[in-house]
Amino acid sequence: MANIVVTGATGAVGGGVARALAERGIDQRLVVRGDAARAPDLPGADVAVAAYDDADALAGAFDGAETLMFVSGAEHPDRLAQHRTVARVAGEAGIRRVVYTSFLGAAPDCTFTLGRDHFHTEVALREAGMALTALRDAFYQDVLPSFFGDDGVLRGPAGDGRFSPIARADVVDVAVQALLDERWADHSLALTGPELVDMADVAGRVGAVTGRDLSFVDETVEEAYESRREGWPDAAEFELDAWVTTYTAIADGSQAVVSDDVERVLGRPPTDLDTTLRQVT
Numbered sequence: 001m002a003n004i005v006v007t008g009a010t011g012a013v014g015g016g017v018a019r020a021l022a023e024r025g026i027d028q029r030l031v032v033r034g035d036a037a038r039a040p041d042l043p044g045a046d047v048a049v050a051a052y053d054d055a056d057a058l059a060g061a062f063d064g065a066e067t068l069m070f071v072s073g074a075e076h077p078d079r080l081a082q083h084r085t086v087a088r089v090a091g092e093a094g095i096r097r098v099v100y101t102s103f104l105g106a107a108p109d110c111t112f113t114l115g116r117d118h119f120h121t122e123v124a125l126r127e128a129g130m131a132l133t134a135l136r137d138a139f140y141q142d143v144l145p146s147f148f149g150d151d152g153v154l155r156g157p158a159g160d161g162r163f164s165p166i167a168r169a170d171v172v173d174v175a176v177q178a179l180l181d182e183r184w185a186d187h188s189l190a191l192t193g194p195e196l197v198d199m200a201d202v203a204g205r206v207g208a209v210t211g212r213d214l215s216f217v218d219e220t221v222e223e224a225y226e227s228r229r230e231g232w233p234d235a236a237e238f239e240l241d242a243w244v245t246t247y248t249a250i251a252d253g254s255q256a257v258v259s260d261d262v263e264r265v266l267g268r269p270p271t272d273l274d275t276t277l278r279q280v281t
Contacts, residue, residue, distance in 0.1 A: 002029040002046060004179060005062055005095075007086075008071030009047075010038050012142070013101060016172035017069050017179070018042055026180075031061045052082035055089050062093035067179055070100045070125075072118065077238055083121040091128030097185050098125050099133045099178045101171065104190055104257060106136055111249040113241045122188075131185035133178040138192045138255065139246065141165040141276040145206050152207075152214045156247035157221045158199045163255035164192035166262070167271035174265045190259035194270050199250070202273075209277040221248065 004021065008014030009030035021028050022042035030039045030047050039047040050057035052073050062068065068090055073079050090098060103110070106118040118136075125132045144165065148154045171191055178184040197205075199216040207214035219227065224244045228235065235243075249255050262270040 002027045004028045004067045005065045006069040007031040014071040017175050020176045058089040066096045068095045068098040072101045080117045084124045087124035087128045097131045102134045102136045104136045104138045112245045133184050134188040136190050138166045141167045154216045157219045157224045158247040159251040161250040162196040162198045163250045164258045166191050167276045170270050189261040192259045210281050
């Protein structure tokens, strides 16, 4: 019976964790939504189908396990309620330790609106009686190239604020260590890259790697909401808030953090932005 359960096994982080555990010969149970065939085919892995709002299916998926890799759910108006269901069911099922993908600076008043959900999820996991390792991830390096429009411009109200994006591969490596080493239980780990950059730096670096002429245009908050409503007319208000506050969280300095937690856990520095860009572009 698998001792470790990995949710989000079809995604970049959950799938990366699952593959790393399989490479180490560790049995695990992969949790996916909708169709078991979506799960990666890995040695020593069995598959359970469960959505985050399906308590009965989650109970079956968690049965007999002691450790949970809980990858936060996709953006959804009820995501916090779904996360609380996962926390409650995991605690009731006897899960002792949980590693959760949270957000850097998670707090009830976090500028980045989704960071508030992460804070309340952390609270729910602890209240359910589990030892929590909160992976408080900075924004991901890997997705930055997708922020540029077809015209080569990155637009958003980030000003000259700085942040320290993290490679998702580093998050995967830290998660695996946290799952396998109980000394990281009851820790909140700030997972950042090795340096602070601003959006103008990002434009220059992505441009250098891709050979494109890229630039950053600093919008006002009002312009940011207007441009995103025009580009995504069907987007819900919570989605617009999340998109815009990605930038305002950088502008207000709340993401200007460089942590040594990746190096403390892995014994090596975090991956630099240029290295990741060369790998993903």
